[in-house]
Every structure is written in C-alpha cells, then in structure tokens.
Amino acid sequence: MLDERRAAILRAVVEGYIETAQPVGSSLVARTGGIPVSSATIRNEMVALEQEGYLVQPHTSAGRVPTDKGYRFFVDTMAGHGKLDTARRQQVSSFFATAHGAIEDMLHATSQLLSNLTDYAAVVVAPQSEQATIRSVQLVALGGNTALLVAVLSNGSIEKATVDVPDEIGDERIGAATTHLSRSLVGGTLTDLAACPTSGDQQTDDLCAAAVAALRPNRGTEIDHVYVGGASRMATAFDAVDSVRRVLTTLEQQYVVVGLLRDVIDRGLSVAIGAEHGLEALADCSIVVAPYEVEGELAGTIGVLGPTRMHYPQALAAVAVVSQRLGRRLSEG
Amino acid sequence: MLDERRAAILRAVVEGYIETAQPVGSSLVARTGGIPVSSATIRNEMVALEQEGYLVQPHTSAGRVPTDKGYRFFVDTMAGHGKLDTARRQQVSSFFATAHGAIEDMLHATSQLLSNLTDYAAVVVAPQSEQATIRSVQLVALGGNTALLVAVLSNGSIEKATVDVPDEIGDERIGAATTHLSRSLVGGTLTDLAACPTSGDQQTDDLCAAAVAALRPNRGTEIDHVYVGGASRMATAFDAVDSVRRVLTTLEQQYVVVGLLRDVIDRGLSVAIGAEHGLEALADCSIVVAPYEVEGELAGTIGVLGPTRMHYPQALAAVAVVSQRLGRRLSEG
DNA sequence: GCTGGCACTCGTTACTCTTGAGTGCCAGGA
DNA sequence: TCCTGGCACTCAAGAGTAACGAGTGCCAGC
Numbered sequence: 001m002l003d004e005r006r007a008a009i010l011r012a013v014v015e016g017y018i019e020t021a022q023p024v025g026s027s028l029v030a031r032t033g034g035i036p037v038s039s040a041t042i043r044n045e046m047v048a049l050e051q052e053g054y055l056v057q058p059h060t061s062a063g064r065v066p067t068d069k070g071y072r073f074f075v076d077t078m079a080g081h082g083k084l085d086t087a088r089r090q091q092v093s094s095f096f097a098t099a100h101g102a103i104e105d106m107l108h109a110t111s112q113l114l115s116n117l118t119d120y121a122a123v124v125v126a127p128q129s130e131q132a133t134i135r136s137v138q139l140v141a142l143g144g145n146t147a148l149l150v151a152v153l154s155n156g157s158i159e160k161a162t163v164d165v166p167d168e169i170g171d172e173r174i175g176a177a178t179t180h181l182s183r184s185l186v187g188g189t190l191t192d193l194a195a196c197p198t199s200g201d202q203q204t205d206d207l208c209a210a211a212v213a214a215l216r217p218n219r220g221t222e223i224d225h226v227y228v229g230g231a232s233r234m235a236t237a238f239d240a241v242d243s244v245r246r247v248l249t250t251l252e253q254q255y256v257v258v259g260l261l262r263d264v265i266d267r268g269l270s271v272a273i274g275a276e277h278g279l280e281a282l283a284d285c286s287i288v289v290a291p292y293e294v295e296g297e298l299a300g301t302i303g304v305l306g307p308t309r310m311h312y313p314q315a316l317a318a319v320a321v322v323s324q325r326l327g328r329r330l331s332e333g
Numbered sequence: 334m335l336d337e338r339r340a341a342i343l344r345a346v347v348e349g350y351i352e353t354a355q356p357v358g359s360s361l362v363a364r365t366g367g368i369p370v371s372s373a374t375i376r377n378e379m380v381a382l383e384q385e386g387y388l389v390q391p392h393t394s395a396g397r398v399p400t401d402k403g404y405r406f407f408v409d410t411m412a413g414h415g416k417l418d419t420a421r422r423q424q425v426s427s428f429f430a431t432a433h434g435a436i437e438d439m440l441h442a443t444s445q446l447l448s449n450l451t452d453y454a455a456v457v458v459a460p461q462s463e464q465a466t467i468r469s470v471q472l473v474a475l476g477g478n479t480a481l482l483v484a485v486l487s488n489g490s491i492e493k494a495t496v497d498v499p500d501e502i503g504d505e506r507i508g509a510a511t512t513h514l515s516r517s518l519v520g521g522t523l524t525d526l527a528a529c530p531t532s533g534d535q536q537t538d539d540l541c542a543a544a545v546a547a548l549r550p551n552r553g554t555e556i557d558h559v560y561v562g563g564a565s566r567m568a569t570a571f572d573a574v575d576s577v578r579r580v581l582t583t584l585e586q587q588y589v590v591v592g593l594l595r596d597v598i599d600r601g602l603s604v605a606i607g608a609e610h611g612l613e614a615l616a617d618c619s620i621v622v623a624p625y626e627v628e629g630e631l632a633g634t635i636g637v638l639g640p641t642r643m644h645y646p647q648a649l650a651a652v653a654v655v656s657q658r659l660g661r662r663l664s665e666g
Numbered sequence: 667g668c669t670g671g672c673a674c675t676c677g678t679t680a681c682t683c684t685t686g687a688g689t690g691c692c693a694g695g696a
Numbered sequence: 697t698c699c700t701g702g703c704a705c706t707c708a709a710g711a712g713t714a715a716c717g718a719g720t721g722c723c724a725g726c
Contacts (some may be wrong), residue, residue: 232581248565
C-alpha cells in the first residue's frame with residue numbers, strides 16, 4: 001500500500017493529467033498539490049511510483065502520466081464520489097419532471113441527458129424483459145400469409161414477432177388463436193413460455209405453437225435494447241482519427257456494448273479502466289456504470305464511456321444520480 | 334455549356350480527385366485522361382474551367398480541385414449510373430434472401446448493408462405510417478393509473494402511446510374501450526383519426542377520447558423512424574477531427590437527417606452536393622438518396638452520406654439497387 | 667490553335683539549432 | 697535518516713534554413 005504522501009502525489013498527478021492531458025511534472029505537483037515538500041523530494045517519490053507501476057514517463061525529459069493502475073488507485077480511494085454541481089442537478093431534475101411518452105423514447109433521451117451531463121458518450125440498457133409479465137397477447141393478420149404476434153409486457157414494452165400462417169386464414173381462426181394464447185400466456189414471463197395446452201382444434205394449436213416459437217428466439221440474444229447517446233463526443237476525446245474510428249465502430253455494435261456493461265456489472269465494479277474490460281478497441285477508454293432498479297428489482301444498466309483520463313468524480317456522480325432517478329421514474333410507471 | 338474537351342478534362346479532374354484526394358495537375362490529366370492534347374493545352378482549359386467556377390486551386394503551385402459545381406456537372410453528365418460489381422450484387426442478394434424478423438430490425442440491418450456496400454454512412458427512413466391502415470387497436474392496463482394503447486398497422490409496424498386512466502379502473506371497462514376503439518379506428522389511417530362516436534357510456538367515451546388524443550401527437554413529429562448505419566466510417570472520410578465531430582453530431586439528430594433527406598427528395602434530386610442541401614455542418618458532405626416504394630406507393634427513403642469527393646457512380650448504383658430490393662422485400666410483407 | 671520550353675511559385679521535406687521543461691543525482695544540512 | 701537546493705543531462709518541440717519538385721502561367725514557334 002502507498003503511504004499517505006505518495007498517495008497524495010499520485011492523486012495530484014492524476015488530477016493534473018485529467019485536467020490538462022499533458023504529462024505532469026514534479027514542480028507542478030509541488031506547487032499545486034498541497035504537499036509541503038520540495039520538487040526534488042517529489043521527484044524521488046515519483047521514481048518509486050513509477051517502479052510500482054502507477055506512473056509512466058512518455059520520454060526521459062517529460063513529466064509523468066498515470067497508468068491504468070494509477071487511475072484505479074485514484075478511483076478506489078476517491079472520497080465520496082463527488083456531487084454534481086447545482087446546474088447539473090437542476091438539469092436532471094427538470095428532465096425527469098418533464099419526461100413522458102413511450103419508454104423507448106425516454107431511455108433514448110436519458111442517454112442524451114447523461115451524455116450532456118458528462119460530455120462523454122453515454123449508454124442506457126433497457127430494462128430486461130425477462131422478469132416482466134405478459135399483460136396481453138394478440139395475433140393480428142397482416143395480409144398475405146403473415147401475421148404479427150404482439151405481446152405487451154408489464155413494464156410497458158412490447159415484444160413482437162412475425163408468424164407465418166396458412167394462406168387465406170379466416171379472421172375467426174386468428175381470433176381463436178388470440179384468445180387461446182391469451183389464456184395460456186398472460187401472467188407469465190417471456191422466459192417461461194410454456195407450450196400452449198391443446199385446445200382440441202388442430203389448426204389453432206398449430207398456430208399457437210408457431211406463435212410461441214416466434215416469440216421465443218428473441219430471448220437471450222437481442223432482447224436487450226440499448227441506446228447510445230452522444231457518441232460524437234468521442235471525436236473530441238481523442239485527437240487521433242483512427243482511435244475515434246475504433247471506438248465508434250465498437251459503439252455501433254450493440255451486443256458488444258451490452259456485453260461490456262454486463263461484464264463490468266457482473267464483476268461488481270462501477271468503473272472499468274483502460275484494459276481492465278478486455279476490449280482491445282477500447283483500450284484507452286474507461287467506462288463508469290451503474291445498475292438501476294425498477295420496483296426494487298435490478299432492471300437495467302446505464303454507463304458513461306470516455307477516455308481513460310476522464311473526469312471520474314463527475315462521471316460517477318452523474319451516473320449515480322441518473323440511475324437512481326431513472327429507476328424511480330420507471331417504477332412510477 | 335462546356336464543349337466536349339473541357340467536359341472530358343473536368344471529368345478527369347473529378348475522377349482523379351475522388352481517387353487520390355490530392356489536387357490534380359495538368360500532366361496527370363494529359364497522361365491518364367484519354368485526351369490527345371498536351372499538358373499545356375490542358376492548363377489553358379483549366380484556367381477557363383476555373384474562371385467558370387468548376388475548379389479551384391488551393392494555392393498557386395498546386396493542381397486543381399473540383400468545386401460543388403464541378404461535382405454537379407460530373408454527376409449530371411455521368412453515363413448510366415454505373416453498375417455494382419458482382420461481389421456487391423451478391424451481397425445485396427444474399428442479404429435480402431435471408432432478411433427476416435421485425436421490420437425495425439430489417440431496416441436497421443439495411444442501413445448497415447448500404448454502409449458496407451459504399452463504405453460511407455447510410456441512412457434508412459422507415460416507411461411512413463401515414464398511409465398504412467390500422468389493423469388492430471388494443472388498450473392494455475399497466476397498473477397504477479396508466480394504460481398502453483397499442484395500434485398495429487398494416488405495414489407491420491406498431492404505434493403505441495401511454496394513456497392516463499382513472500385509478501382502479503376495471504378490466505371490463507378497458508375491454509369495453511378496446512372494442513369501441515376497434516370498431517371506430519380499425520381500417521382507417523393514423524392521419525384521419527376520427528373522434529370516436531359516442532358509445533352511450535360516459536366513462537368509455539372519456540377513455541376513448543384520451544386514447545385517440547394520445548395517439549395523435551405522434552403524427553408529424555417523430556413518426557419517421559430513421560436508422561443510421563456506419564456513422565463511424567465518417568471518421569476515416571475526413572482527417573480533421575472537428576469535421577468528424579460536426580458530421581457525427583448532425584447525424585445524431587434524427588429529425589435533421591429525416592428533414593434533410595425529405596428536402597432533397599422533394600426537390601427531385603437524387604444527389605445533393607456540398608452546400609446544396611444548406612446544412613452548414615455538412616458543407617463538405619454529399620448525400621445520395623433514393624425513395625423506395627411499397628406496393629406501388631412511395632413509402633420511405635434511403636440514402637448515403639459521404640464526403641463531397643465520394644465515389645458517386647458506386648454510391649448511386651448501391652442506393653438504387655438497395656432501394657428497389659428493399660421496396661420489393663417490404664411489399665412481400 | 668496546339669505545343670515545347672522556361673521562369674516562377676510555393677508547399678513539402680529534411681536538417682540544424684535553440685529553447686526549456688523536466689529529470690536524476692549528489693552533497694550538504696536538519 | 698530524510699529533505700533540499702543545485703547542477704548536469706536529456707529530449708521533444710519549435711524556429712529557421714535550404715533543397716526539392718510538382719505544378720503553374722506565359723510565350724514564341726510550328
């Protein structure tokens with residue numbers, strides 16, 4: 001473990017680098033770090049910090065830059081996570097006070113809010129539909145030989161799937177299937193889609209089986225909808241165009257993003273720094289995540305993606321506040 | 334109008350610049366342009382082309398670069414729009430052969446296809462729901478004092494809206510409202526949402542009125558869903574980071590994108606070059622657009638966004654093929 | 667009207683020199 | 697033992713200079 005003085009020096013370097021994006025030298029730390037020793041002493045300590053892997057020197061005559069390990073220490077020993085300034089608190093409050101409309105639109109807007117708050121890219125993973133119960137099931141003929149199965153879930157989201165039906169199927173048969181499906185599925189969840197009990201009518205049973213089958217493959221793969229806000233801000237976070245390209249390409253792959261957030265949450269972290277999350281393309285990015293709860297149940301995840309030298313206290317505070325407010329808002333329905 | 338030789342020189346400059354992104358000199362044109370005159374003569378012609386506004390010179394001792402007007406001439410006189418190479422045709426065919434699932438997912442995938450084909454960003458505007466008829470309407474209680482109104486449209490898309498309902502409303506009343514709404518709305522379109530005729534029951538009527546009102550504001554504003562694919566490719570199209578940022582920020586504003594495409598289509602164009610579309614942030618971008626038809630009706634729009642020096646023949650060919658195939662695919666249902 | 671020739675322009679590249687921020691180390695002092 | 701001021705050293709960044717060469721405009725001659 002680091003003694004108090006070294007920790008203070010490390011913190012000063014991290015803060016300086018986050019602010020200026022320039023390597024931080026001993027004299028700057030001596031002047032502004034609040035540590036009552038000379039720059040020579042700080043230099044000696046910095047050598048030690050470098051040997052222990054908290055700092056690196058881009059080249060001999062430059063200052064120090066934090067490593068992932070350095071950022072990790074900084075985040076882990078950060079006091080109280082910081083608070084949002086009043087302007088931002090205000091912004092959050094008024095957002096959730098006026099938020100309305102379909103849940104998808106609200107989650108999308110939330111990702112933009114979070115991006116605005118932090119000036120980084122933001123990600124919102126929609127509540128998992130796994131625990132939501134089915135409130136309504138309906139089969140609607142679309143013409144031709146397709147029909148649409150629409151399931152309304154208790155969290156206000158909708159799952160739908162196209163079903164192939166025999167040509168020239170009659171309305172009354174669709175209706176029969178709808179009532180039969182309703183009877184057996186409503187009240188259950190998407191995860192335990194039971195096969196429909198037989199109804200006595202062969203054609204209706206076939207239809208129901210096809211419908212259930214159509215609804216099933218959604219589960220697991222693409223059920224996690226994700227909203228990415230402010231991806232364009234990554235363009236200013238890096239000055240190398242190809243870094244920007246790499247990061248944006250990754251952000252476009254929704255399943256990667258979902259997997260990334262889930263992975264971080266599963267490991268019990270709220271921050272993943274640089275290479276910690278294992279995605280090479282995001283090696284000089286950090287993400288700050290938080291789950292949100294709806295009616296006491298863990299429902300989804302939100303996160304902020306920025307460069308490793310991101311402003312952690314502010315990002316953590318923003319993510320915490322937004323996740324809490326979002327959960328509360330969604331619990332109200 | 335340009336005489337044939339000048340036109341050939343202009344075309345050679347445009348093609349050269351598109352390929353190399355470097356100013357094109359007279360000697361290159363003389364060597365590779367297929368024009369049997371010396372570079373000196375070409376220089377003389379270039380002076381004229383510059384005076385007429387087709388070319389500019391970045392600085393005295395540099396080659397020429399096309400202006401928007403130059404690109405415009407190139408595009409307008411381009412022969413036959415070019416064909417996709419077989420590999421790309423193959424890609425399109427296999428995409429539409431295997432495309433399946435919900436319409437939203439398919440449109441999203443289509444935008445990625447188009448982006449892959451052209452190596453630029455691609456945009457797909459979903460079919461407008463205005464002409465689609467309502468196939469089914471259902472009100473579902475969500476608990477608390479909210480209910481969800483779900484309307485299934487004939488094109489397979491779904492419109493939904495939350496409706497405030499009195500506390501402790503009974504299932505039978507929701508059911509009554511559903512049947513009443515079905516009776517009056519099914520078969521119509523979203524644009525001519527008639528007020529429900531009175532049912533004789535005050536509470537049911539109130540509920541129906543609220544439901545219709547909730548569905549209405551969707552129209553006009555956010556009804557045009559849009560899918561942007563491959564936005565990250567814009568990061569390699571420009572080398573200035575802030576150009577990238579500007580373009581990406583614009584692409585994130587969906588209503589701007591929709592308006593842009595619509596505007597171009599309305600003006601009867603299939604290509605908008607540089608400043609032609611009037612969006613300052615996209616001043617050095619061009620877009621290539623095409624409408625697509627579902628069952629003979631104009632339904633939506635697709636487009637490709639790239640730098641002004643984009644590869645027009647290929648982009649036009651890709652957009653044409655994809656719009657046609659997409660329309661056909663959607664017509665099949 | 668086209669062409670070869672030629673002087674001229676000016677961005678690009680390479681090289682050198684200087685500057686200055688920052689370092690490591692050391693000897694002296696608390 | 698630990699801290700500090702001093703000092704020589706390193707090296708990226710910036711400025712200045714020179715050579716290069718791609719490309720131009722212009723002109724005299726065919």
